[in-house]
Amino acid sequence: MYFPTAGIECSPFVPFAVALGVSFFTSMGGVSGAFLLLPFQMSVLGYVNPSVSATNQFFNVLACPAGVWRYWREGRLLWPLTLVVALGTLPGVFAGALIRINLLPDPRHFKIFAGLVLLYVAAKMLRDLLSRRRNPSGGTSPAASPAARLTTGGSCQVLSWNTRILAFRFQDQEYRISCRGIVLLSLIVGLVGGVYGIGGGAIMAPFLVSFFGLPVHAVAGASLFATFLTSVAGVGFYSLLAPLHPGLAVAPDWRLGLLLGLGGMAGMYLGARCQKHIPATALKYLLAGILLFTAARYLGQAF
Secondary structure (H helix, E strand, O other), X not given: OEEOOOOEEOOOHHHHHHHHHHHHHHHHHOOOOHXXXXXXXXHHOOOOOOHHHHXXXXXXXXXXXXXXXXXXXXOOOOHHHHHHHHHHHHHHHHHHHHHHHHOOXXXXXXXXXXXXXXXXXXXXXXXXXXXXXXXXOOOOOHHHXXXXXHHXXXXXXXXXXXXXXXXXXXXXEXXXXXXXXXXXXXXXXXXXXHHHOOOOXXXXXXXXXXXXXXXXXXXXXXXXXXXXXXXXXXXXXXXXXXXXXXXXXXXXXXXXXXXXXXXXXXXXXXXXXXXXXXXXXHHHHHHHHHHHHHHXXXXXXXX
């Protein structure tokens, strides 16, 4: 099948199958998988036009709702956290789209920055995980024990929420986070996500787990939903900018995005369904491994 906007030709089964496999594993950690599909499209399929960012975000628009719906059914969609994250990421996505088109049609230099950020977050997550293994008595969580596998599907209960603090209970533990801190972080994440078309979940979910100390089972749904909201805005903004840049392919490749989105839809639903049976520690290792792979990929391409 030929994809005119991307300027590539490949079997329609390839993007569908890759998106399904990637989304199945990444959605368990609250990540859509778009950040892995971007290198796949650029390096494997040869899709190097600026519109690859918009196509990647169109994948998020189609794929994320399946995972979000499953988390909502199980009571693990933390709505206030979703709104706080979206409030910060939306302005960043708009700014990122402008940077991508006008300043970084060849984003090699920005990949260095993104790769270093992902590398730092992954290193911090691994350090925390390894320190807990050496000192298991300090910081044991219910989800860390084998017996907790059957209880990792508990629902989230919002205790209080205002412009400063969000407090909620999950698995008999209370968590309090600064809304302003998350909005500021989300703004930066949205900027990066707008440039690359990754929605921001690949960066946001590990930050919420590592820096804010939130349980991965509680933030996965919120991270996916925020990724969906920002991707809708990103696709719309790229489409509006397309007529202003007739010499560049800016709007999404709808055919390729549809195939990726359908595969991601199936993968995210299955991943969200299976997540509650996997311990939180395993999911954190999964997130850290994904981040290390992506960071190495970006830095390798940059240099």
